[in-house]
Amino acid sequence: MSKKILIIDDDPNILDYLSALFTDNGYDTQVAPDAVKGLETARRFLPDLITLDIEMPGEWGPRFYRQMMQIKELKNTPVIVISGLSGNEHAIPKAIAAVKKPFDREELLRIVKEAIG
Amino acid sequence: MAETVLIMDSDREHGEAIQTHLQRHQYDVTVADDAQETLERLEDEKWNILLGDPLIDEEAATARIADLLKEDPSVQLIVYGTSEQVDRAMDRFALDAVAYLDLPINSKALMLNMARARNHSLKSRKIDRYVQRLTDLHTARNHFLQLFDSVPCFISVQDRNLRITAINKWFKQHFGNSVGGYCYQVYKHRSSPCEKCPVIQTFEDGQIHSTEEVVTALSGRQYHVLTHTAPITDEKDEITQVMEISTNITQIRQLQDHLTSLGLMLGSMSHGVKGMLTALDGGIYQLETGLQKQDEARVSRAFDQVKTMADKIRDMVLEILNYARSRQMQYAPVPVTDLVESVMKNIRPAALKSNVICEVFLPDSPGIIEIDAVWMESALVNFLENAVDACAYDHEKPVHKVSLTITVEPEEKVCFRIQDNGVGMDQETREKMFTLFFTSKGSRGTGLGLFIAHRVIQQHGGTVQVTSALNQGTELIICLPRIPPGSIGENGINPLTS
Numbered sequence: 001m002s003k004k005i006l007i008i009d010d011d012p013n014i015l016d017y018l019s020a021l022f023t024d025n026g027y028d029t030q031v032a033p034d035a036v037k038g039l040e041t042a043r044r045f046l047p048d049l050i051t052l053d054i055e056m057p058g059e060w061g062p063r064f065y066r067q068m069m070q071i072k073e074l075k076n077t078p079v080i081v082i083s084g085l086s087g088n089e090h091a092i093p094k095a096i097a098a099v100k101k102p103f104d105r106e107e108l109l110r111i112v113k114e115a116i117g
Numbered sequence: 118m119a120e121t122v123l124i125m126d127s128d129r130e131h132g133e134a135i136q137t138h139l140q141r142h143q144y145d146v147t148v149a150d151d152a153q154e155t156l157e158r159l160e161d162e163k164w165n166i167l168l169g170d171p172l173i174d175e176e177a178a179t180a181r182i183a184d185l186l187k188e189d190p191s192v193q194l195i196v197y198g199t200s201e202q203v204d205r206a207m208d209r210f211a212l213d214a215v216a217y218l219d220l221p222i223n224s225k226a227l228m229l230n231m232a233r234a235r236n237h238s239l240k241s242r243k244i245d246r247y248v249q250r251l252t253d254l255h256t257a258r259n260h261f262l263q264l265f266d267s268v269p270c271f272i273s274v275q276d277r278n279l280r281i282t283a284i285n286k287w288f289k290q291h292f293g294n295s296v297g298g299y300c301y302q303v304y305k306h307r308s309s310p311c312e313k314c315p316v317i318q319t320f321e322d323g324q325i326h327s328t329e330e331v332v333t334a335l336s337g338r339q340y341h342v343l344t345h346t347a348p349i350t351d352e353k354d355e356i357t358q359v360m361e362i363s364t365n366i367t368q369i370r371q372l373q374d375h376l377t378s379l380g381l382m383l384g385s386m387s388h389g390v391k392g393m394l395t396a397l398d399g400g401i402y403q404l405e406t407g408l409q410k411q412d413e414a415r416v417s418r419a420f421d422q423v424k425t426m427a428d429k430i431r432d433m434v435l436e437i438l439n440y441a442r443s444r445q446m447q448y449a450p451v452p453v454t455d456l457v458e459s460v461m462k463n464i465r466p467a468a469l470k471s472n473v474i475c476e477v478f479l480p481d482s483p484g485i486i487e488i489d490a491v492w493m494e495s496a497l498v499n500f501l502e503n504a505v506d507a508c509a510y511d512h513e514k515p516v517h518k519v520s521l522t523i524t525v526e527p528e529e530k531v532c533f534r535i536q537d538n539g540v541g542m543d544q545e546t547r548e549k550m551f552t553l554f555f556t557s558k559g560s561r562g563t564g565l566g567l568f569i570a571h572r573v574i575q576q577h578g579g580t581v582q583v584t585s586a587l588n589q590g591t592e593l594i595i596c597l598p599r600i601p602p603g604s605i606g607e608n609g610i611n612p613l614t615s
Contacts, residue, residue: 011392013422017399020415024406084391102394105402 002028003116006047008038008064009082010056014101018051018082021105022112035064042074048116054083054091065092078115082108119145120235121162125155125169125178132169135222142228152178159185165238166231170198171206171214179209186213191241193234197222271342271363274349275300275316282358291334300361304332306544319346319359331549332363339548341370374568390433397426448601451490453483453531457523459494464501468519471509473537476520483523486531486599488577493597496570500535500593503567507539507591514538531597538590547585578602 005027007018015031022029030045032038034056042050050068054061061081069075081092084101091098097111122144126132132148139146144166149155152175158164159181171182171194185192196206197218207217215237216230265272266286274283279300288295295303301310310317315326327345334340342363349358403419406412461477468475501519508517522534542550551571574581579597 011396013396013399013426014392016422017396017402020399020403020406084395101391102398105398 002026003048004028004030004045005112005116006038006042006045006050007031008033008035008050008056008061009053010034011053014053014082021109025109027112035061035067038064039067039071042068042077043071046073047077049112050077050079051082052079052092052095054081062091065094080108080111080115119143120165120238122146122166122168122231123155123158123162123164124148125167125171126150127170135168135227138224138227139231142231144231156181163189164192166234167192167194168197168231169195170202171196171210172198172202183210183213186210191238191245193238195227195230195234197227268362271365273300273361274358275361276358277320279310279314279316291336291340292332293335304330305548306333308544311545315344315346316359316361319348320356323348323356329366330363331552333548339367340365341367390430393426393430393433397423397430400426447489447491448487449490450485450487453486453523453525454479456486456488456490456494456497457483457521459490460497460501461521463494463498464505464519467502468505471505472517473505473508474516474518476518478520478522480523480525483525483531484599486597487601488597489573492573493577496573497533497595499566499570500533500595504535504537504539504591504593507537507541509539511538511540511588513588529599531599533593533595533597535593535595536590541587541589541591542583542585543587547583550583551581576601 005022007015007022007029008031009015009018010033012033015033019029019031030041030047032041038050038052052061052064061083065079068077068079078096079092079094081095081098082101082103083091083098096115099108099111122139124132124135124146126135126148127150129148129150132150136146136148147158147162149158155178159178167182167185172179182194186194194210194214195216195218196203196210196214198206198220200219203217203219206214215234216226218226218230268285269287270285271288271291272285273281273288273295275281281295281298281300281303284292284294284296292303299310300316301307301314305311311330313328315328318324318326325345325347327343330342330344332340332342343366344361344363347360347362348356349360351357400419400422403415404423407415407419457477457479461475465475501521504519508519511517517538519535519537522536524532524534526532551567571581574595574597577597578601579595582594582596583591585591
């Protein structure tokens with residue numbers, strides 16, 4: 001069974017892009033446009049990895065992460081931060097990687113592969 | 118130094134006898150025994166005392182001696198001779214000679230008169246030196262005054278009470294003849310000294326201090342000045358006054374403001390740009406893979422995305438370029454009611470949170486105004502936010518209220534009156550409130566909001582009038598022309614008639 005990735009970002013174009021990129025590379029994906037929907041989807045979908053934007057309307061990425069940590073099924077799920085904010089590598093200290101927009105897709109795929117195969 | 122004495126005596130032996138006598142009393146004596154020699158000696162050397170018969174043989178010598186006495190008051194004349202010679206000499210020289218002595222000369226009388234002549238000569242030379250020194254001083258003083266006046270800086274000299282005791286021409290031209298006034302009154306229209314006054318610091322430690330200030334000239338124009346202070350000491354080395362030299366750096370500041378706000382805009386845009394670039398990457402990826410997979414739907418969707426992103430990025434780059442030149446406003450006619458509604462929607466949550474009552478007074482049909490809605494809304498919201506903040510910082514009054522009143526008189530203008538009963542501002546804060554990076558809120562403020570808001574109003578050809586009283590509240594009146602300058606008929610719509 002293919003590995004599952006949940007993509008959280010407020011920009012639909014970027015959701016589209018990441019979704020196509022991961023699907024093309026053999027992953028199963030779901031997308032969420034904000035932190036609240038992201039949490040809902042995560043409970044249901046139980047992803048193997050989450051990519052998370054930092055600056056989004058409503059609740060920001062770090063808040064999502066704190067809430068996610070309180071859910072037993074999700075708290076060990078690796079998170080990759082994908083954000084345009086500089087200094088994003090410190091926003092979520094426990095993230096396995098922080099990638100700056102615009103990112104190099106080969107690099108992103110390598111990180112994902114290393115994390116979940 | 119010995120006094121120089123020239124003895125004029127046609128009887129050389131007699132002359133030499135007197136010379137020997139005087140030399141014994143430390144005079145430096147020379148004898149001349151005819152008119153020719155007398156003239157030569159007078160020509161060659163400067164003499165302190167002339168002694169003997171001044172009418173020696175010829176009129177030429179007599180005239181020269183008379184002239185010399187007039188020209189140089191330090192030259193003294195003592196006449197001796199037969200009573201006939203002395204008589205003629207009295208007619209000729211009258212009061213110009215120190216003494217007239219009959220032959221044979223009484224030695225005591227001669228020495229006393231020599232001493233008197235020497236004193237006269239010394240005094241006269243002393244006076245000469247004083248006059249010379251006074252003239253030099255006068256010249257130097259004029260020279261310094263000229264320098265003081267023509268320095269292209271605002272210079273003032275102040276006493277311990279910060280009262281101005283002297284100013285230069287530049288200061289006078291821009292701030293009026295303010296000698297006797299207080300520095301803080303003249304420069305800043307304050308009623309008490311400024312915090313961290315560099316003049317006070319210089320009085321305390323005698324060092325040079327500098328600050329950057331915003332001052333208001335007689336014309337009402339504001340200048341950014343770089344101020345340096347220097348101590349002025351008396352003969353006991355005590356600081357009696359302090360000189361303050363302010364250089365006008367308004368132009369540099371304006372340029373800096375422009376560059377800084379350009380930098381700020383680029384900074385705030387960079388997040389958006391990064392998102393766009395990522396989305397563009399996404400479009401290109403989908404286009405690539407769509408072509409590989411011959412998935413026409415994906416290709417067409419990807420092409421649309423690439424196109425949209427390219428347009429967006431182009432718009433943004435153009436916007437930056439426009440700003441770098443002179444930010445162009447995107448004017449469009451907007452109903453005043455819509456503008457006010459949108460502004461109030463933005464401000465109400467903040468007012469509610471701070472427990473501030475918000476009131477709006479709109480006339481029946483306020484009409485249409487041509488504005489850049491995005492900029493103008495954010496400017497008005499900013500002014501209102503500041504009013505709400507001013508209320509939130511006030512802990513004195515039980516009820517806080519911010520009101521927005523719109524008036525449309527005269528017809529070609531729309532005025533927004535924003536009143537609050539918050540903390541109010543002192544004169545200095547009022548004068549600096551639109552300056553870049555000035556904030557009265559400490560770390561809670563950025564010093565950007567009102568700077569940008571004010572600039573937006575100015576670009577719309579509008580004015581902002583501020584009245585405020587500390588602890589009572591503030592009133593802002595923002596007046597905008599219905600059609601901003603430089604955009605008349607641009608959209609083919611006349612907002613006054615539509």
